Amino acid sequence: MLVTGGLGFVGSHVCVALAEAGYDIVALDNLANARLSVLARLREIAGRRISFVRADVRDGRALAQVFRRRPVAAVLHFAGLKAVHESVAQPLEYYDTNVGGTLTLLRAMRQHDVRRLVFSSSCTVYGAPESLPLTETHPLRPANPYGRTKMIAEGLIADCAAAWPELKYALLRYFNPVGAHPSGRIGEDPLGVPNNLFPYIAQVAVGRRAKLNVWGGDYDTQDGTGVRDYIHVMDLAAGHVAALARLESQPESFTVNLGTGRGYSVLEVVKTFERVCGRPIPYEIRERRAGDLAQSWADATLAERLLGWRARYGLEDMCRDAWRWQSLNPDGYPERPVSAAETRRRRSRRRS
Template sequence: MTILITGGAGYIGSHCCVTFLEAGHDVVVVDNLSNSRSESLKRVEAITGQTVKYELADIRDRSALEDIMTRYKCTAVVHFAGLKAVGESVAKPLEYYENNVIGTHSLLSAMETVGVHRLIFSSSATVYGEPQFLPLTESHPTGPVNPYGRTKLMVEEMLRDLAASDPKWRFTILRYFNPVGAHSSGLIGENPLGIPNNLMPFITQVADGRREQLSVFGDDYDTADGTGIRDYIHVVDLVEGHLKAHEALANLTGADNCLTVNLGTGNGYSVLQMVKAFERSSNKSIPYTIAPRREGDVVECYADTSKADEKLSWTAQKDLEAMCHDTWNWVCKNPKGYE
């Protein structure tokens, strides 16, 4: 079977390519390289010893998607393509709605035209908004507090409506918590373009001397050390969840043809705990300064992962030490990323 992976040259997408190829699937990647590098796919080939089919295209180009899925005889889609920075979404909401919502509409319309009806969607824990209780279960009320989260929820609703309209559709919605880490080979990892939007790549750029210090956004939250708490998950565990989700699609039928699942570890770590863990792993000092809270950030967020265990037979395997070790290994081997 050939799996279309949108955004497959990106951080999570490239790791997903490795996992699916090693599981015996053919993959074809669609990526417009707006926040990625095609070099990552060459590294995927080096890791797996297999060829990655790649098409430079945008998910908003419906005719291109129809052509690609037809030529490669795709049977399912793993959908990563989209914009993903919370702060940027507050500043540029129209770009986020166009790329994430309209782009997914274009993809689904192309899938309908060519007869591909299976999709795994890269959603986000941001759809929950301010937690009313913890850990977050999939039945927790949704209420995203920023445009990024709202675009993810809109796509989720689109998928649920489509699933209800016709039983031939089968969807798995995966609500990610905070992906970190890198492949153990050190050949692929997170390669942010410009100023990082996520904590771990910012920490690494301080550790390797590219930046003088880390900005910690808020130290007055109601947490043990005053900094925000998140559920960090190793990217290799995360993409293994996608493989399990693909296997589960075959068992989704009738009214149960759209499954929503959290992918996290169930453990929450504060920003300062992450800094200290990385210092231990890298043997580097991470100086930091306290900055004002960022608009759109929640205080604390971590997952209840029991549904993933029950429905996908999946649980995260890698601990915080492995997350930090593999991240630092990637950075040391690729001080300039893919450049």
């Protein structure tokens, strides 16, 4: 298996699940948002060799080299940029990486006859829900550049499969992945100020941030705060293994939501996290942020029907594992991302 973005938050957890399922893995990552130390931890948890290639998914030559060197039965494509607000300020980077990267990957797969693709899509492709829960047939009206890059990449993959029918794909629309591997060795380690609720709460709990800003306390929800479908990253990882198994056993493409099918409000998450970590999480209710939704959750029944998969973990498990990761690694992974130049310097130092 080739896992692009394999050292990132979701990709690293999927590598563990794939290794446990007996797959050989090559992880490819340009370390734009990951640390090299993830690799050693991955190998330690997975208990088997995971090869690593430091490369950009937009680099067709690097992909060709990977495909020439070893047999690759399928690609799981996680490499991408994912911050909604950043995508508004930097649309070119988002289109280049998320759409351009997928295009380059598809071209290399076609050239080397790699016929299976599992793609990380997102519930942001739906935009504001017309009805809840969100089913896969809900219209796609993404409200930001990030969501549009995911929608376009989905269309690009489907168009390629129409022209090259041997290509079979799974488009997995994630809801909100949270939590961490139960060992506490790998987890979510955002650069700078976290964009997402869980890592923010975890950093408040561990004392790295003073308080949580809750954006909007007057939504039409049970307690006025936003409601989202959070899914434990280990459940999400199991969903990828199930998707791959389905592509192997029944070569037909499909699109499914990966969520739990229920939503939790921000304050429910805060209270549960407080209970799990035994510390108060100070928070302040602030004005709503433009573009944020009141509530969103998945209809997760299609995934269950097609893949025989459903989420097993609840909110308490998500908070417990997020807290274990954060408390064992208060400052995240030990090193900051290593630049390509620094990697070259280290290599030549080792050689001399």
